[in-house]
Amino acid sequence: MKSISFKNFxxxxxxxxxxxxxxxxxxxxxxxxxxxxxxxxxxxxxISSDTLCNAAAVYTQxxxxxxxxxxxxxxxxxxxxxxxxxxxxxxxxNTCNADGEQKAIKMCELAADSLDCKPEEVIVASTxxxxxxxxxxPIEKAMPSLVLGLCRSNNDAAATAIxxxxxxxxxxxxxxxxxxxxxxxxxxxKGSGMIHPNMATTLNFIxxxxxxxxxxxxxxxxxxxxxxxxxxxxxxxxxxxxxxxxMSSGLxxxxxxxxxxxxxxxxxxxxxxxxxxLTRMLAKDGEGATKLIECTVxxxxxxxxxxxxAKSVICSSxxxxxxxxxxxxxxxxxxxxxxxxxxxxxxxxxxxxxxxYAMIDVCKNGAGIEFSEELAAKALESDxxxxxxxxGDGEGKATAWGCDLxxxxxxxxxxxxx
Amino acid sequence: MKSISFKNFxxxxxxxxxxxxxxxxxxxxxxxxxxxxxxxxxxxxxISSDTLCNAAAVYTQxxxxxxxxxxxxxxxxxxxxxxxxxxxxxxxxNTCNADGEQKAIKMCELAADSLDCKPEEVIVASTxxxxxxxxxxPIEKAMPSLVLGLCRSNNDAAATAIxxxxxxxxxxxxxxxxxxxxxxxxxxxKGSGMIHPNMATTLNFIxxxxxxxxxxxxxxxxxxxxxxxxxxxxxxxxxxxxxxxxMSSGLxxxxxxxxxxxxxxxxxxxxxxxxxxLTRMLAKDGEGATKLIECTVxxxxxxxxxxxxAKSVICSSxxxxxxxxxxxxxxxxxxxxxxxxxxxxxxxxxxxxxxxYAMIDVCKNGAGIEFSEELAAKALESDxxxxxxxxGDGEGKATAWGCDLxxxxxxxxxxxxx
Numbered sequence: 001m002k003s004i005s006f007k008n009f010x011x012x013x014x015x016x017x018x019x020x021x022x023x024x025x026x027x028x029x030x031x032x033x034x035x036x037x038x039x040x041x042x043x044x045x046x047i048s049s050d051t052l053c054n055a056a057a058v059y060t061q062x063x064x065x066x067x068x069x070x071x072x073x074x075x076x077x078x079x080x081x082x083x084x085x086x087x088x089x090x091x092x093x094n095t096c097n098a099d100g101e102q103k104a105i106k107m108c109e110l111a112a113d114s115l116d117c118k119p120e121e122v123i124v125a126s127t128x129x130x131x132x133x134x135x136x137x138p139i140e141k142a143m144p145s146l147v148l149g150l151c152r153s154n155n156d157a158a159a160t161a162i163x164x165x166x167x168x169x170x171x172x173x174x175x176x177x178x179x180x181x182x183x184x185x186x187x188x189x190k191g192s193g194m195i196h197p198n199m200a201t202t203l204n205f206i207x208x209x210x211x212x213x214x215x216x217x218x219x220x221x222x223x224x225x226x227x228x229x230x231x232x233x234x235x236x237x238x239x240x241x242x243x244x245x246x247m248s249s250g251l252x253x254x255x256x257x258x259x260x261x262x263x264x265x266x267x268x269x270x271x272x273x274x275x276x277x278l279t280r281m282l283a284k285d286g287e288g289a290t291k292l293i294e295c296t297v298x299x300x301x302x303x304x305x306x307x308x309x310a311k312s313v314i315c316s317s318x319x320x321x322x323x324x325x326x327x328x329x330x331x332x333x334x335x336x337x338x339x340x341x342x343x344x345x346x347x348x349x350x351x352x353x354x355x356x357y358a359m360i361d362v363c364k365n366g367a368g369i370e371f372s373e374e375l376a377a378k379a380l381e382s383d384x385x386x387x388x389x390x391x392g393d394g395e396g397k398a399t400a401w402g403c404d405l406x407x408x409x410x411x412x413x414x415x416x417x418x
Numbered sequence: 419m420k421s422i423s424f425k426n427f428x429x430x431x432x433x434x435x436x437x438x439x440x441x442x443x444x445x446x447x448x449x450x451x452x453x454x455x456x457x458x459x460x461x462x463x464x465i466s467s468d469t470l471c472n473a474a475a476v477y478t479q480x481x482x483x484x485x486x487x488x489x490x491x492x493x494x495x496x497x498x499x500x501x502x503x504x505x506x507x508x509x510x511x512n513t514c515n516a517d518g519e520q521k522a523i524k525m526c527e528l529a530a531d532s533l534d535c536k537p538e539e540v541i542v543a544s545t546x547x548x549x550x551x552x553x554x555x556p557i558e559k560a561m562p563s564l565v566l567g568l569c570r571s572n573n574d575a576a577a578t579a580i581x582x583x584x585x586x587x588x589x590x591x592x593x594x595x596x597x598x599x600x601x602x603x604x605x606x607x608k609g610s611g612m613i614h615p616n617m618a619t620t621l622n623f624i625x626x627x628x629x630x631x632x633x634x635x636x637x638x639x640x641x642x643x644x645x646x647x648x649x650x651x652x653x654x655x656x657x658x659x660x661x662x663x664x665m666s667s668g669l670x671x672x673x674x675x676x677x678x679x680x681x682x683x684x685x686x687x688x689x690x691x692x693x694x695x696l697t698r699m700l701a702k703d704g705e706g707a708t709k710l711i712e713c714t715v716x717x718x719x720x721x722x723x724x725x726x727x728a729k730s731v732i733c734s735s736x737x738x739x740x741x742x743x744x745x746x747x748x749x750x751x752x753x754x755x756x757x758x759x760x761x762x763x764x765x766x767x768x769x770x771x772x773x774x775y776a777m778i779d780v781c782k783n784g785a786g787i788e789f790s791e792e793l794a795a796k797a798l799e800s801d802x803x804x805x806x807x808x809x810g811d812g813e814g815k816a817t818a819w820g821c822d823l824x825x826x827x828x829x830x831x832x833x834x835x836x
Binding site for chain 1: 479481482483511513514516549551653656657658735736739742743745747748749752753756757758764781784785786823824825827828829830831
């Protein structure tokens with residue numbers, strides 16, 4: 001199974017448990033048979049909180065929005081940012097269907113009935129094929145076993161249930177301190193195609209026991225999404241159904257964070273660590289991917305320009321194919337920098353490429369320099385490729401994540417519906 | 419060898435000869451050995467005009483520009499839009515090299531010496547790998563045989579010499595009347611990766627004997643590029659070296675076109691026919707492509723919105739992979755429409771997909787409708803796939819061209835430099 005290398009952050013400890021790492025949350029996942037499937041892979045997930053949570057969410061910016069997106073947004077508006085549960089399915093996006101919203105509301109009602117809460121307190125999400133009617137009966141039938149599963153609270157079962165073409169479940173959790181209180185924050189995510197910057201993201205559910213007000217949850221989420229998921233691209237396609245939802249049970253016992261203070265910064269850092277690592281997992285598990293690509297741009301006129309340039313590099317099909325071929329074809333990096341919609345100084349543009357094994361300087365002041373192709377080839381054998389670009393004397397910095405373009409991307413997407 | 423289906427336009431006759439179809443032009447192409455190559459494929463092309471031509475050009479919008487782009491732009495500025503020859507090489511883009519401009523100027527000088535014109539009257543272009551020093555010696559040595567080749571005036575030899583990963587030379591020419599004068603206009607183009615809307619285009623050289631002023635040549639070229647090459651995408655990557663150059667020898671004998679009159683419209687239509695068909699050839703011969711995709715959008719608020727939507731569809735990696743798999747996965751079309759940066763009415767969005775064999779309605783008013791998967795599969799077997807999208811009641815229309823995403827795209831680009 002693929003995995004990523006984890007970086008250390010002082011004061012934060014990686015722990016197990018995913019969305020169950022935080023106090024007050026239970027999860028479950030079952031095979032409901034939303035689409036007939038001989039392997040009986042889980043396709044229905046439930047996250048339940050013992051308490052009514054403060055909740056925040058960000059959504060896809062695609063103008064064609066899945067019905068679950070619309071229903072969830074309405075629900076969070078109706079409750080003023082409160083939620084008690086998440087219900088999510090894979091295998092069907094419930095998008096571009098005439099009865100989509102009706103079905104999404106029904107999913108909320110089914111969860112609410114089982115969990116004794118209001119339908120508006122349920123976050124609903126779907127992922128899978130667009131434009132096929134969602135069968136509600138399998139979900140209805142699966143509810144008892146889904147709810148029963150909460151007793152075992154198996155975060156792996158839920159993380160598996162939201163997977164589509166993902167090859168591994170994606171979960172990260174950390175433990176940290178706010179004052180004297182030990183807090184936990186964990187998340188799960190699904191990939192792995194139709195992923196592109198400037199959207200909210202793929203399906204991601206994050207839970208915490210750290211007490212945070214709804215407003216500050218939303219602020220933290222929006223800020224962190226901007227430097228994590230929005231800096232990710234698998235294939236340039238932006239899904240109709242992407243969502244990140246963040247729920248706080250408040251059970252850690254800390255004084256509720258309700259302003260932009262030191263506690264907020266510590267909380268936001270925990271959220272960043274979890275979302276940044278989930279982002280890297282999503283990149284590494286991009287459809288057909290064999291390599292994670294991490295591009296860091298510095299020296300830009302501001303962070304926005306740096307982000308635009310970094311994203312342009314990791315979105316280049318030609319560069320992505322070169323990484324798959326382990327070919328240090330840096331000209332394609334320069335080309336992608338050149339068509340990025342951002343200012344830079346070509347005469348001060350330096351590029352190095354490689355991995356933890358070795359970083360190779362390939363371009364200095366906008367022109368190629370001699371380098372050892374042998375050393376470069378060796379460095380590019382790694383499954384985590386680093387690109388460092390400096391584009392001038394500015395203070396702007398950003399990192400973007402992507403993956404290589406492979407035969408398997410074409411294979412997976414050449415006939416996804418069957 | 420791949421080819422495209424040609425559409426008929428009244429008053430215009432397709433003819434042979436490419437850039438030699440127009441009176442006064444001779445071409446040649448030879449193997450200079452710019453990069454050692456056992457197959458000795460031609461890599462150096464020359465187009466020469468008997469008269470000093472009016473000339474116009476458009477260039478890549480990539481901020482990293484190849485040295486030949488800079489030199490050609492300077493030359494046309496110096497002469498006020500006059501040119502007598504084009505020299506072009508493949509195998510090396512002469513871009514991101516410290517001595518790039520010096521080498522590009524040297525190429526102009528070599529051509530000028532041989533053809534007895536001024537170096538500024540030469541258009542220079544290069545295509546190939548970025549960031550490798552261009553060896554000038556092979557070009558110098560090849561000049562005598564290149565010039566000698568003009569006597570045979572072999573347009574195929576020149577069209578082959580500018581090819582990189584193209585699988586066939588791309589040439590189109592038409593005959594048409596301006597008043598009593600019989601005019602000719604023909605072009606050659608190379609593809610086939612690093613091609614994306616919003617640039618000038620790939621290397622394209624177009625010649626005509628129709629007498630047109632430099633200003634009106636530039637006007638026609640800019641207008642036609644906007645609805646042909648700029649509506650083409652192979653892989654979303656925008657090259658550093660793209661250029662379309664248009665030269666008029668004026669030998670057809672018509673009264674010079676110097677204003678936006680009926681003659682200008684007739685000339686522009688000839689240019690459109692040639693460039694539109696070259697665009698379709700470029701799409702069909704996209705790297706690794708097995709199918710041409712043509713997406714026509716109507717009902718948009720204006721042509722610009724229609725073009726944005728059409729381009730979004732043909733740029734979607736997921737849809738491109740589905741076309742390769744001959745899978746009528748129309749949800750991906752809706753998704754791509756949704757993330758296009760243009761207004762549309764989802765409730766009035768209809769989609770049909772197919773080919774000359776059959777067009778299948780798959781989506782009506784933004785929701786899926788039942789259709790015969792069998793008929794769809796049959797229609798998608800064609801090597802020219804049509805997508806028709808209507809997005810509302812507006813007058814805006816546009817067509818964009820692209821190709822499917824295949825294993826071979828990945829193969830070709832995984833190790834292009836070796």
